[in-house]
Amino acid sequence: MKFLITGGTGLIGNRLSKLLIDNGHSVNILTRKIKNQDNSGLKYFVWNTSKKTIDNKCIDGVDVIVNLAGSSVFSLWTKSNKKMILNSRLDALSTIYRLMKKKKNKVKRIISASAIGIYPNHKSKVYYENSNEISETFLGNVVYEWEKKAKIFRDFKIDLSIIRIGLVLSEKGGIFEKLLQLNNLGISSIIDGGNQCQSWIHIDDLVNIFLFTSVNNINGLVNGVAPNPVSFKELQNNISSNYKKPFLSLNFPKSFLTIPLSFLGLSDFYNDMIGSNKRVSSKKIQDLGYKFIYPSLD
Numbered sequence: 001m002k003f004l005i006t007g008g009t010g011l012i013g014n015r016l017s018k019l020l021i022d023n024g025h026s027v028n029i030l031t032r033k034i035k036n037q038d039n040s041g042l043k044y045f046v047w048n049t050s051k052k053t054i055d056n057k058c059i060d061g062v063d064v065i066v067n068l069a070g071s072s073v074f075s076l077w078t079k080s081n082k083k084m085i086l087n088s089r090l091d092a093l094s095t096i097y098r099l100m101k102k103k104k105n106k107v108k109r110i111i112s113a114s115a116i117g118i119y120p121n122h123k124s125k126v127y128y129e130n131s132n133e134i135s136e137t138f139l140g141n142v143v144y145e146w147e148k149k150a151k152i153f154r155d156f157k158i159d160l161s162i163i164r165i166g167l168v169l170s171e172k173g174g175i176f177e178k179l180l181q182l183n184n185l186g187i188s189s190i191i192d193g194g195n196q197c198q199s200w201i202h203i204d205d206l207v208n209i210f211l212f213t214s215v216n217n218i219n220g221l222v223n224g225v226a227p228n229p230v231s232f233k234e235l236q237n238n239i240s241s242n243y244k245k246p247f248l249s250l251n252f253p254k255s256f257l258t259i260p261l262s263f264l265g266l267s268d269f270y271n272d273m274i275g276s277n278k279r280v281s282s283k284k285i286q287d288l289g290y291k292f293i294y295p296s297l298d
């Protein structure tokens with residue numbers, strides 16, 4: 001099959017394109033920066049999502065589009081960055097939509113990234129794909145709008161899957177890399193006892209789920225999380241025992257962060273990122289036959 005990956009140069013896109021090439025598929029990448037073609041087997045095409053310009057040739061012969069593009073949420077949540085986080089995601093989808101409307105193509109499926117940030121924080125609830133609950137936070141709204149936009153591709157009568165991605169564990173980027181960096185400096189820190197539930201997924205399982213979804217024609221929402229979530233404290237302990245024992249273990253009271261963040265108008269940053277606490281189920285993808293390579297943190 002031929003895949004087109006938007007945001008394919010990022011953490012997930014990099015790993016996914018390698019998996020696809022290793023499995024004999026062809027991969028086109030949409031990026032904002034002109035790149036020289038290399039010998040990796042990937043073909044690069046340039047777009048500008050805010051101007052809605054795109055190299056029309058990127059879609060030639062493509063069977064499946066994987067949409068990962070979006071400005072990073074690991075930034076300071078200023079007004080302009082928040083606007084960028086939302087608009088980059090909506091503009092990316094609109095740009096692809098306009099191209100598909102304009103140019104004859106044979107795309108059969110779009111798999112769009114989403115995030116478990118759509119679910120509200122809760123101490124004990126388990127979230128399945130059929131949950132109607134939407135977090136009333138900045139990220140909850142971003143993800144809601146992002147998924148709503150992805151649904152416009154139904155106009156083309158093609159298959160649509162939306163993967164609600166959990167906390168991706170990779171040594172090469174994302175939150176896990178940052179925790180590792182801190183740990184390697186000898187510091188381990190938790191907040192409010194560290195009991196917040198983390199619905200994580202190993203990057204290799206996540207990219208395999210993208211492939212599994214396209215090969216097995218799976219439509220609709222899919223939670224991209226491992227079967228065994230852990231508390232933040234367990235995640236930290238696991239890092240400490242597998243990488244380097246920290247000499248400084250900190251346990252910050254919640255108010256240590258929530259008070260200054262609320263003064264700065266960044267309360268959502270606590271709820272969505274630092275204090276994120278949700279238990280998300282992987283039952284659907286397992287029932288559909290996906291076998292996790294890394295079902296538990298150990």
Ligand SMILES: NC(=O)c1ccc[n+]([C@@H]2O[C@H](COP(=O)([O-])OP(=O)(O)OC[C@H]3O[C@@H](n4cnc5c(N)ncnc54)[C@H](OP(=O)(O)O)[C@@H]3O)[C@@H](O)[C@H]2O)c1
Pocket residue numbers: 006007008009010011012013030031032033049050068069070071072073088092113114115116165166167168173174175
């Ligand atoms: N990693 C996680 O834990 C996690 C969890 C939940 C959801 N997700 C979502 O999954 C998607 C992929 O995640 P990732 O970790 O691979 O992210 P990433 O490493 O930040 O990569 C995202 C890619 O999007 C492109 N991009 C950035 N800003 C853009 C803009 N303004 N307009 C168009 N493209 C832009 C970049 O490609 P170019 O620079 O080449 O254009 C970048 O490589 C993201 O949308 C993310 O929100 C990730």
